[in-house]
Amino acid sequence: MSGAAGLLPDRHPQSDFFVCDIFGANPKDDLATMEHPVFSLSTRPDLRVLDYRHNGVAVTVTPSVRGLATIHDKDILIYCISQLMAAINAGRPVARTLHLRAHDLLVATNRETSGDAYRRLREAFERLAGTRITTNIESGGLETTRGFGLIEAWEIVRRTRGGRMVSVAVTLSDWLYRAVLAKSVLTLSRDYFRLRKPLERRVYELARKHCGRQPEWVVRLELLHHKSGSASPLRVFRRMIRDMIAQGHLPDYRLEEMPGDLIRVTPLRAPAAAPGTGPAPLSPDTLDQARALAPGWDVHALEAEWRAVWDATGRKPLRAPARAFLGWVRKRMAAG
Numbered sequence: 534m535s536g537a538a539g540l541l542p543d544r545h546p547q548s549d550f551f552v553c554d555i556f557g558a559n560p561k562d563d564l565a566t567m568e569h570p571v572f573s574l575s576t577r578p579d580l581r582v583l584d585y586r587h588n589g590v591a592v593t594v595t596p597s598v599r600g601l602a603t604i605h606d607k608d609i610l611i612y613c614i615s616q617l618m619a620a621i622n623a624g625r626p627v628a629r630t631l632h633l634r635a636h637d638l639l640v641a642t643n644r645e646t647s648g649d650a651y652r653r654l655r656e657a658f659e660r661l662a663g664t665r666i667t668t669n670i671e672s673g674g675l676e677t678t679r680g681f682g683l684i685e686a687w688e689i690v691r692r693t694r695g696g697r698m699v700s701v702a703v704t705l706s707d708w709l710y711r712a713v714l715a716k717s718v719l720t721l722s723r724d725y726f727r728l729r730k731p732l733e734r735r736v737y738e739l740a741r742k743h744c745g746r747q748p749e750w751v752v753r754l755e756l757l758h759h760k761s762g763s764a765s766p767l768r769v770f771r772r773m774i775r776d777m778i779a780q781g782h783l784p785d786y787r788l789e790e791m792p793g794d795l796i797r798v799t800p801l802r803a804p805a806a807a808p809g810t811g812p813a814p815l816s817p818d819t820l821d822q823a824r825a826l827a828p829g830w831d832v833h834a835l836e837a838e839w840r841a842v843w844d845a846t847g848r849k850p851l852r853a854p855a856r857a858f859l860g861w862v863r864k865r866m867a868a869g
Contacts (some may be wrong), residue, residue, distance in 0.1 A: 540727040540782050542645050559837075560641075560717040560725065561614045563709060566607070567742040570762025571666060571683075573601035576733035578645045585763065590669065591678075597663025599656070602683055604731045606657040608642040610683065611721065613703060615641075617713045622833040623824075627714075630704040632690065635697075643726035651697050658701070667709075671786045681706045719745075720837070722784035732773055733783060734759045740786040740798045750798040757796055811840060812854035819855040835862060 559769045566572070570591050578600035585592040594601060599789040613631050619629045635654060639646050644654075661683045669678040685706050691699040705713075712718070719741055728734045739760055744750035752760075765773065774796060778788045789797045815836060823832045839861050843849070851857050 538859060540724065541643060541729055542594060543727065544640075544645060547787070559619075559840075560611050560721040561618045562607075562611050562721050562725060562741075563614055564717045564719060564739065564742065565712060566610075567719065567738040568669075568760075570735070570760065571602075572604040572607050572735075572762070574604055574735060574761070574855075576603075576731065579603070581764070585759075585762065587759065591667075593667040595665040595667070597660065597665075599660050599663050602657075602660040602664040604734050606660050608644075608726065609638065609654075609657055609703070610705075610709065611725075612638050612641055613705060614709075614718055617710075618716070618718055620718075627805075629685070629707065629710045630702055630757060632700060632702050634700050636699075643723075648697060649762055655689075655698065656702070658684070662687055676855045681708050683709070721764055724784040728782075728784070732763060734763065735763075736774075736777065736788070737783055737786070740783065740788075744786060744798045744800060748799065750838055751791070752796050753797070754794045812843060812851050812857070815855055815858060819858065821858055823862050826859065827866050835865065838865075 553571050569587070569590060570585055571594055573581075573583075580596050580597070580600055583592070583594040583601065585594075612633070616631060616633075617627050628695065635651060636646055639650055639654065662685075664683055665680055666683065667678070667680040678706060683706060685704040687701060687703045689698045689700075690702050693699055721741065722737075725734065725737060728737065736757075739752075739757070740750065743752070754771060754774065755767065757774070758767055761770070763770050763773075771794075774788065775790065777783065778790060781787070785801055787799050787801055789799070791797050820832045820836070823835060824830075827835060836858065839858050842861070843851070
């Protein structure tokens with residue numbers, strides 16, 4: 534990837550990613566917090582009350598004494614959403630309260646596993662629980678104006694003798710849980726967790742939400758500034774975007790400055806094939822065979838990855854898509 538040196542190191546081998554209850558769960562993010570600025574981009578305690586209005590959507594974010602939840606704190610929510618979606622796709626029961634292994638969460642989100650990392654994880658839980666949201670954003674097809682925390686509760690279930698957390702229980706807000714049940718989520722690049730700067734993460738979210746696999750997304754710089762939630766003046770924000778363009782290490786997308794104070798976002802890979810031109814839908818029996826070949830894996834995520842590989846390697850016509858998919862799964866499992 535261009536500019537990869539500007540990314541955080543990949544702290545854990547790929548095979549160790551998401552070594553949690555369901556192996557191979559792809560990182561997922563909810564659409565509402567990708568679209569609207571809910572998390573602070575500050576690297577210091579942020580005690581501002583954030584107030585956002587756009588196209589009829591109102592969001593007010595109120596901090597606790599610990600400050601607003603940050604976009605790096607959001608890693609915890611992404612991890613929880615990923616686990617829930619993997620369980621749903623696997624046909625397993627889910628609940629608002631998740632029991633997580635702290636080490637797995639740190640590994641999955643590309644964090645260090647030092648004692649200080651566990652301390653920072655606890656502080657993140659406190660900010661997520663203390664930050665209050667008041668909004669009329671739809672969630673799961675319902676629009677309500679209500680207030681809630683990003684997580685309803687959390688507790689350390691088990692500690693080491695030295696006091697380090699081993700496992701935690703996290704109860705998501707009903708609002709966020711409803712969004713997951715409605716599958717109002719998008720898959721993120723694993724390199725999202727390697728982005729150093731808060732603004733890089735926020736711009737990636739917006740690019741993923743608005744551009745997706747479309748040929749491009751063109752946005753006014755002023756609107757991008759507003760949607761990002763950046764507290765920097767527009768002139769400073771413009772310079773930060775120009776730096777981001779020059780560095781060029783945003784996962785999956787390329788930024789380009791255009792005349793008229795416009796920013797164009799384009800996918801690094803060719804857009805997906807038009808509906809009806811890709812491999813035929815796979816039958817439930819084929820997916821069951823894939824589950825047998827890849828125990829514990831999210832077969833729907835594997836199917837999406839297989840289709841992406843087909844798309845990226847020339848879209849070769851397939852006479853037997855089911856056989857091709859199962860053969861690919863065997864190779865995928867053999868490769869780890």
